[in-house]
Amino acid sequence: MGQLRIRPLNKLSDDQFDVVQGIFEQAYPDWLRLSIDELDGGRGSDRIAVAGLLDEVPVGFAAVRVLPRSGWSFLRYFAITPDRRREGLGRTMWTELVDYLALNVAPRRLVWEAQLPERSQPGSPQHEARTTALAFYEAIGGEVLPVHDYVMPTTLGLPAEPMLLMALDPTSPVKDPNGLVKSLLSEHYGV
Ligand SMILES: CC(C)(COP(=O)(O)OP(=O)(O)OC[C@H]1O[C@@H](n2cnc3c(N)ncnc32)[C@H](O)[C@@H]1OP(=O)(O)O)[C@@H](O)C(=O)NCCC(=O)NCCS
Numbered sequence: 001m002g003q004l005r006i007r008p009l010n011k012l013s014d015d016q017f018d019v020v021q022g023i024f025e026q027a028y029p030d031w032l033r034l035s036i037d038e039l040d041g042g043r044g045s046d047r048i049a050v051a052g053l054l055d056e057v058p059v060g061f062a063a064v065r066v067l068p069r070s071g072w073s074f075l076r077y078f079a080i081t082p083d084r085r086r087e088g089l090g091r092t093m094w095t096e097l098v099d100y101l102a103l104n105v106a107p108r109r110l111v112w113e114a115q116l117p118e119r120s121q122p123g124s125p126q127h128e129a130r131t132t133a134l135a136f137y138e139a140i141g142g143e144v145l146p147v148h149d150y151v152m153p154t155t156l157g158l159p160a161e162p163m164l165l166m167a168l169d170p171t172s173p174v175k176d177p178n179g180l181v182k183s184l185l186s187e188h189y190g191v
Contacts, residue, residue: 002055004092006100009040009049012058019058019081020051027061027079029126031159032115039063039076048073048106052080052093059084060093066106070183072167073101075112094140098170108170111180112142113152113163134164142166145177153189 009017021036041047046068052060063076078097080090098108114133120126145165152161165181167174174180185191 004059004089004096005053006050006093006096007053008043009036009051010042012051016051016053016056016058020061023058023061023079023081024077026082027129028077032161034076034156034158036063048101048104050097050100052089052096054084054089059089062093062097064097064101064106064110065188067111067183067187069187070180071107072109072111072180072183073107074184074188075110078112090136091140109168111145111165111167111184112137113150114166116162116164119162137166140168142168143174145174145181147177147181150181153185153191155189155191 009020012020024033024036036049039047040049040063046066047063048066049063050061051058052062058081060078060080062078065074065076067074078090078094080093098110102108114137115130117127117130117134120130143166145167147165150163150165152158152163154160165177165184167177167180
């Protein structure tokens with residue numbers, strides 16, 4: 001297997017872009033997906049959208065929004081193509097993504113929202129996907145923040161959805177979870 005490389009979406013060929021769009025659409029339900037245009041601010045922007053490529057073939061997608069005042073990056077989406085899951089690519093892409101952020105002057109510390117398995121039908125594909133995502137986050141060292149009753153705000157047009165908030169600082173445990181939540185709400189959601 002070749003090395004997984006991170007490349008911004010605006011540097012992909014049209015065919016590669018279409019594959020990435022397919023990975024995104026497969027991994028997230030309509031109601032949780034923003035448009036890729038919205039996620040990709042282009043060079044120098046605080047909105048970073050990338051593909052993970054193996055030998056020029058897209059196998060993953062990630063979108064990040066930099067929260068500059070807090071020194072964190074908000075991971076908005078992260079997915080691996082369904083036919084290549086459970087091969088370690090998610091773990092590898094996570095590491096490469098963090099390095100890519102640092103090279104592009106973005107914080108390596110990531111905060112993200114995770115869907116709650118208990119808000120889906122046990123045994124349903126949604127329930128399985130949410131459980132898998134949590135197992136993955138745990139495996140890469142993500143911390144569940146002690147923030148109760150967090151609900152994703154509706155300011156970006158997404159529904160108000162109760163979520164778990166998780167974070168990973170490669171250098172230490174999260175020191176100020178409440179401050180981090182406030183930054184996410186104000187810097188990203190504008191509330
Ligand atoms: C979550 C996701 C990114 C994981 O990608 P992946 O390439 O399959 O993950 P990896 O192979 O690197 O797995 C790393 C570790 O995560 C855990 N893990 C991953 N998939 C798992 C599963 N189905 N069940 C249990 N644990 C799992 C394991 O601990 C695994 O390590 P191991 O294989 O040595 O046991 C992928 O399943 C995906 O794209 N899901 C849909 C999108 C999504 O839910 N994204 C997260 C929400 S933001």
